[in-house]
Amino acid sequence: QTRTKTRITVLPEKHLHRRKIINHNLKDNLESHFRQHTAAPLALKAEDISDESAARAPVFLTPLVNIGVEEGDFARFETQVAPVNDPYMTLEWYKDQKPVLIGHRFRSTLDFGFACLDLLYALPDDT
DSSP: OOOOOOOOOOOOOTTOOOOOOOGGGHHHHHHHHHTTTOOSOOOOOGGGSOOGGGOOOOEEOSOOOOOOOOTTOOEEEEEEEESTTOTTOOOOOEETTEEOOOSSSEEEEEETTEEEEEESSOOGGGO
């Protein structure tokens, strides 16, 4: 058995603009949050917020789009998934019916309804 431990101290930045995310205008909050990741139109709505008392299956709100890139180029596949804040939701990406191994070249993001798979550099085997 092995263990490691660390601590992080975040020092405030004077010029950093901070804005609280509050629920009274959820669509604006989601829109603002999404702009950190993508310029795609927001498909999520207030009713896409997770409600633990009414569990429901995840739904893809936007389709994945086929893309073409040159060998060595960055590539991103992105979609929007509801419910937005389900703490138990996981997302797994597949290629040729096998899970994509997330690691150095492949990066997966699932963040409040935004889901993407980034290929840091594309290879012919990715076709």
